[in-house]
Amino acid sequence: MPGAKIAIRNLYKIFGPRDREMVARVKGGTGKRDLLENHAHVLGLQDINVDMQPGEITVIMGLSGSGKSTLIRHLNRLIEPSAGEVLVDGQDVLKLGPAELQKLRRKTMSMVFQKFALLPHRTVAQNAAMPLFVQGAPEGMRVREAEKWLQRVGLGGYGDRYPSQLSGGMQQRVGIARALAANTDIMLMDEAFSALDPLIRTDMQDLLLELQRELHKTIVFITHDLDEALKLADHLVILNDGAVVQQGDPQHILLNPADPYIEDFVSDINRARVLRVRSIATPVQAARFDGEVEADANLESLIATSDGDTARIYRVRDNGEIIGQVDMKDLVKALVPSVRTEKGEK
Amino acid sequence: MAAYDWFFDAVGLRAWCDADAVDTPMSMAELLATTRGGDAANAEEGGFLFPSLDVLHGACPAIGQTRDLTAFLEEGFLAARDELRIVLDPITQPLSWMLDGALALFQATPWWLMIPILLFAAWFASRSRPVTAFVAAVLIFFAAIDHYDVAMQTLAIVFVCTSLSVAIGVPIGIGMSRSDLAQRLIVPILDLLQTLPTFVYLIPLIFLFSVTESKLYGIAIILYAIVPVIRLTDLGIRLVDRDVIEAADAFGMTKRQKLWQVQLPLALPNIMAGVNQTIMMSLAMVVIASLVSAPGLGVLVLRGIRNLELGVGIVAGIGIVLLAVILDRVSKAALSRVDKQGKAR
Structure with a gap:
């Protein structure tokens, strides 16, 4: 698809000594279990096709073992694929030679890690400046850039400490500053907030969104947490057993889960907080409204506004324009996961 | 008569053994046995001896003694030195x-x-x-x-x-x-x-x-x-x-x-x-x-x-x-x- 910053095409990864032969078998319909039991190869990823748009946050979500960490490592080739293409700005990453690959890793993609992966023997400032050091930037520029990005992630004045003197959340801020200092278009975030406790995690998500509003990076974010995925994602990709189960607009996935796996997934979340008014708005029909509501407000705030009165109808505004209406009865229905509504209607 | 003579006789290697037999110097054990007054060969026949290089040499002079082995190593080392x-x-x-x-x-x-x-x-x-x-x-x-x-x-x-x-x-x-x-x-x-x-x-x-x-x-x-x-x-x-x-x-x-x-x-x-x-x-x-x-x-x-x-x-x-x-x-x-x-x- 033209315009995609990163396009993954028919990507396969099979772990084992004869992975390329096995790709043909998997394409022929051999399943994961069959492959493991009869051929002693592990199916990591099968037939992945994802387009990631520039300036968007693409969230890849799945449970552990679903292949999400494997997938993100194909983008900068920390893992070699068995078959397929990864196009970054139209260039196939998998065809790059060692020197070009190194350039890609230095100039095009930076990465944030689940376990921070900071250098314990270097100060926070030196860690933040690490990508510049790798590129051979002069000392003065390294100090300046490190200080700038540390300031930006809220760690101004911590430059002389060592990573072990910081809390987990602060260490990950250093990890983000390091990725930002590389000044790349693309940021890969591998379960970047999963090791943090919930309150800190929320802070970090807010920080990321705030940075993103300003910097418009192309971010690939891996998580196993649906709430986090829904909060951050412009484009959501759900992986299961190494295959894409569903991808698209997160609100759309929430309201129209494609299969039971995703229904299970979405059944546990607080829909009122995640769903936006925009997603359940219908064309204007009513003549009289009980008030107006912003399209990006979540349902929770609307329930609070309405005092729980299901008879009310609100007009939906987006940037001053009226784009539809919300009937509180629709809102209540949207709060119930779709699988149950269907059963109720039958 | 030395131990294991019968073996070399039986397999028909006697001719090969004695082909160019020369009298080798006695080993220290033989020398000691002789000086003690006994006949070395008889003493050996008394027990069931392990067929070591020295014992076999007694029966078949074509087989080297153990001291030949150490001498061989030493010479090899000196040659390469x-x-x-x-x-x-x-x-x-x-x-x-x-x-x-x-x-x-x-x-x-x-x-x-x-x-x-x-x-x-x-x-x-x-x-x-x-x-x-x-x-x-x-x-x-x-x-x-x-x-x-x-x-x-x-x-x-x-x-x-x-x-x-x-x-x-x-x-x-x-x-x-x-x-x-x-x-x-x-x-x-x-x-x-x-x-x-x-x-x-x-x-x-x-x-x-x-x-x-x-x-x-x-x-x-x-x-x-x-x-x-x-x-x-x-x-x-x-x-x-x-x-x-x-x-x-x-x-x-x-x-x-x-x-x-x-x-x-x-x-x-x-x-x-x-x-x-x-x-x-x-x-x-x-x-x-x-x-x-x-x-x-x-x-x-x-x-x-x-x-x-x-x-x-x-x-x-x-x-x-x-x-x-x-x-x-x-x-x-x-x-x-x-x-x-x-x-x-």
Whole structure:
């Protein structure tokens, strides 16, 4: 698809000594279990096709073992694929030679890690400046850039400490500053907030969104947490057993889960907080409204506004324009996961 | 009649056995048996003898004796010796120069200069007041009992051999950590070097080099002491957190950057532990190397054994222990300093 910053095409990864032969078998319909039991190869990823748009946050979500960490490592080739293409700005990453690959890793993609992966023997400032050091930037520029990005992630004045003197959340801020200092278009975030406790995690998500509003990076974010995925994602990709189960607009996935796996997934979340008014708005029909509501407000705030009165109808505004209406009865229905509504209607 | 005659008769090898039989000199066992008055052959027939080379030789002169085997090894070694020396002599010659130079330097430096230098080195490495004070006490003790010179000789040899072991061992350890194949090939060699009794090192070396050359004991010490630093460098680099290595890769570090910026600094505590072991092992070997003319405290121990000069031996022995303790304390203090820095960070 033209315009995609990163396009993954028919990507396969099979772990084992004869992975390329096995790709043909998997394409022929051999399943994961069959492959493991009869051929002693592990199916990591099968037939992945994802387009990631520039300036968007693409969230890849799945449970552990679903292949999400494997997938993100194909983008900068920390893992070699068995078959397929990864196009970054139209260039196939998998065809790059060692020197070009190194350039890609230095100039095009930076990465944030689940376990921070900071250098314990270097100060926070030196860690933040690490990508510049790798590129051979002069000392003065390294100090300046490190200080700038540390300031930006809220760690101004911590430059002389060592990573072990910081809390987990602060260490990950250093990890983000390091990725930002590389000044790349693309940021890969591998379960970047999963090791943090919930309150800190929320802070970090807010920080990321705030940075993103300003910097418009192309971010690939891996998580196993649906709430986090829904909060951050412009484009959501759900992986299961190494295959894409569903991808698209997160609100759309929430309201129209494609299969039971995703229904299970979405059944546990607080829909009122995640769903936006925009997603359940219908064309204007009513003549009289009980008030107006912003399209990006979540349902929770609307329930609070309405005092729980299901008879009310609100007009939906987006940037001053009226784009539809919300009937509180629709809102209540949207709060119930779709699988149950269907059963109720039958 | 010798034992096992019947065997060679039975299989029809008698003609082959006696083809060019000459009377060989008697073995020591035969000689003893004869002088005791008995007939050697009869005595042998009395029991059921293991068919060893010597016994079989009695029955069939075409089969060699055991002493032929050792003679064969010796001749083979002597034949290869000249060629080996052409290669090994120039390569190892710098070692002789370094050892002789260090020995001369350590002894030529006057005590009032040498002791402060050593104390400063101890302070620089350990940054610990008690350790430095202890080193001072030991050095003064050596000087007070007139063992200062021999202690300096031992120290000079340990210094040169440890430095060379680290200079050679760390790169080998790095190579091992990078390739599983190299590790599989080198580990058995290290095991051999570590299990070989220390005296055995000396045997081939005495043949190769003359006993008056310092490199003879230098090589023996280095071969023995280099093992831990190689092992622990390899281990240290392999233990570096895989996440950190992955981050280094993800930001496009070159192999060299990764080695100097990530792997070596993070492996440093382990490498230092290896250096500590290497120092202790070269000190242990320098005593044994006094058998092949290594100067120092070991010579006095040897004198104590050879001439039964009990006091000389004991004093020198205690001196070696003290030297070992200060070297160990200083290098351990340096190690824990590195370790603590690693953890504080």
